[in-house]
Amino acid sequence: MGGDAVFTGTVMDVRRVAGVISVDDYRAQVTELLGRRPAVSVPVQDCAGLVLAEDVTASVSLPPFDNSAMDGYAVRSDEVAGASEDAPVQLRVGEDIPAGRVDVPPLPPGTAHRIMTGAPMPDGADAVVMVERTDGGRDTVRVYAESASGTHVRRAGEDVARGTVALTAGTVCGPAQLGLASAVGRDTLAVHTPPRVLVVSTGTELVLPPEPLEHGQIYESNSIMLAAALRSLGCTVTTVRSVADDVDSFRAAIEPALPDVDLVVTSGGVSAGAYEVVKDTLTGAGVTFTKVAMQPGGPQGHGTWDGVPVVTLPGNPVSVLVSFEAFLRPAILSSLGHDDVDRTRVRARLLETLSSPSGKRQFRRGFYSRTDGDVTGVVGPRGGPGSHLLAAFTQANCLIVLGEDVTEAAQGSEVDVLLF
Structure with a gap:
C-alpha cells in the first residue's frame, strides 16, 4: 500500500498510511460532492419513489364535509331511539342523497333521507342507519335498530384539518402519500429528482457483444451493471461503452455530453499502471485520485470536470459493484433527500x-x-x-x-x- 504503516498488534491504523483514506471518510467525500438535488415541481402522478423537498399543507379538510360511512338512511338519532326488530320505527323517506350531490336538503323532523356512502350529511341528521337494519323502503322506511348520534358519520377534518401539514419534507412518496397529496388538493409536488448520469467504461481490451473476441480481449460489462444499478435509483442513464485507453479518444467521447448530464461515472483507468486513461485525463482537471482502505475497490477518484461531478471507479467488475454499494448508492440516495441510505x-x-x-x-x-x-x-x-x-x-x-x-x-x- 505504500507509506509508513503504523501497527498495534495486527491492527493497522489506516488513517496514518500515506495516500490511503478510510471507507467512511471517502463515502463522506462522495456524498458531499453530490450534495442535495434541487427541488423541482413535478406532477403528482410522476412522483412515485421521490422524496418531498417541502411540506405539503392541506388546502381542504379530509373529509371536506360530514358524510355517511354507510349506505342507509340519514336520521335524527332521538327519533330512532329504542327501535328494534320487535318495535320498529317508521319514518317517511324524504330525499335520495347519492355521493356527489351538492344541493343536499335539510332533514325535516319525522323523516329519513336515503343516503349513500360518501354522500354529504343533511342538516338536522346526526346519525346513519345501515340499510341492512331497515326494510329498505323508498317511500317509508321501517327502522329495526337504534343509531346513536354520530353512528356511521365521518366528521369533517377528522383525518386532516385544513391548513395543517399533511406530509412533511423528507417523506418518500409511495401510493398512500401520493393519494393523500391529491386528496388535499395538490396536483404538483416539490421533490428531489434523480440525476442524469453518463456512464463511461474504459479499456482498449473491451469489446461489445456479440463481436468475436481476439486473444487478449474481453466483453464489456461494467456499463451494463452500472446503468442497471443507477436506474434502480431512478436515474436517467446514458452509456459510452469501451472507450480506448487514449486521452484524446476519452475527451472526444465524453466532453460533448457534459452540458447535458448531472453526474459522470467512469470505470477503469484509475490504478497505478500505464495507460490509465481516466487518471491521465482528469488529474489536475478537478478530480482527485486516491486509494481507499478496502478490498476490493481500492483505487478511487472523485471531483468535478467542467463543473460536472465525476466519480471514477476501478475496472474489475466486482470492484465496480462493491464501489457502487459503498459510495455511489448512499451518496445518490442522500442527494435525493433520503434519510435512510444504507442497506x-x-x-x-x-x-x-x-x-x-x-x-x-x-x-x-x-x-x-x-x-x-x-x-x-x-x-x-x-x-x-x-x-x-x-x-x-x-x-x-x-x-x-x-x-x-x-x-x-x-x-x-x-x-x-x-x-x-
Missing part, C-alpha cells in the same frame, strides 16, 4: 472461516439465510475475494463486511452483513 445491516454466524488483509475493510459476496427462531441467521461466502469473480456475485444476496482490524473471522463467529 439493511444484520449480524450472522459464519459458515466457514474467512481471512482478510490487515488495515482494509473487506467486502465479500455472501448468501444469508435465517430460519424461524434463529436470532442471528447464518452466512456463507460465494466465491473468493477476487475482484474478477463476477459469477459469484449473481449467487449472492448480501455482502459480508470484515472490518479493518480483522485478519481472520473464524467459523461460527458473528459478522456484519449488508442485505441486498
Whole structure:
C-alpha cells in the first residue's frame, strides 16, 4: 500500500498510511460532492419513489364535509331511539342523497333521507342507519335498530384539518402519500429528482457483444451493471461503452455530453499502471485520485470536470459493484433527500472461516439465510475475494463486511452483513 504503516498488534491504523483514506471518510467525500438535488415541481402522478423537498399543507379538510360511512338512511338519532326488530320505527323517506350531490336538503323532523356512502350529511341528521337494519323502503322506511348520534358519520377534518401539514419534507412518496397529496388538493409536488448520469467504461481490451473476441480481449460489462444499478435509483442513464485507453479518444467521447448530464461515472483507468486513461485525463482537471482502505475497490477518484461531478471507479467488475454499494448508492440516495441510505445491516454466524488483509475493510459476496427462531441467521461466502469473480456475485444476496482490524473471522463467529 505504500507509506509508513503504523501497527498495534495486527491492527493497522489506516488513517496514518500515506495516500490511503478510510471507507467512511471517502463515502463522506462522495456524498458531499453530490450534495442535495434541487427541488423541482413535478406532477403528482410522476412522483412515485421521490422524496418531498417541502411540506405539503392541506388546502381542504379530509373529509371536506360530514358524510355517511354507510349506505342507509340519514336520521335524527332521538327519533330512532329504542327501535328494534320487535318495535320498529317508521319514518317517511324524504330525499335520495347519492355521493356527489351538492344541493343536499335539510332533514325535516319525522323523516329519513336515503343516503349513500360518501354522500354529504343533511342538516338536522346526526346519525346513519345501515340499510341492512331497515326494510329498505323508498317511500317509508321501517327502522329495526337504534343509531346513536354520530353512528356511521365521518366528521369533517377528522383525518386532516385544513391548513395543517399533511406530509412533511423528507417523506418518500409511495401510493398512500401520493393519494393523500391529491386528496388535499395538490396536483404538483416539490421533490428531489434523480440525476442524469453518463456512464463511461474504459479499456482498449473491451469489446461489445456479440463481436468475436481476439486473444487478449474481453466483453464489456461494467456499463451494463452500472446503468442497471443507477436506474434502480431512478436515474436517467446514458452509456459510452469501451472507450480506448487514449486521452484524446476519452475527451472526444465524453466532453460533448457534459452540458447535458448531472453526474459522470467512469470505470477503469484509475490504478497505478500505464495507460490509465481516466487518471491521465482528469488529474489536475478537478478530480482527485486516491486509494481507499478496502478490498476490493481500492483505487478511487472523485471531483468535478467542467463543473460536472465525476466519480471514477476501478475496472474489475466486482470492484465496480462493491464501489457502487459503498459510495455511489448512499451518496445518490442522500442527494435525493433520503434519510435512510444504507442497506439493511444484520449480524450472522459464519459458515466457514474467512481471512482478510490487515488495515482494509473487506467486502465479500455472501448468501444469508435465517430460519424461524434463529436470532442471528447464518452466512456463507460465494466465491473468493477476487475482484474478477463476477459469477459469484449473481449467487449472492448480501455482502459480508470484515472490518479493518480483522485478519481472520473464524467459523461460527458473528459478522456484519449488508442485505441486498
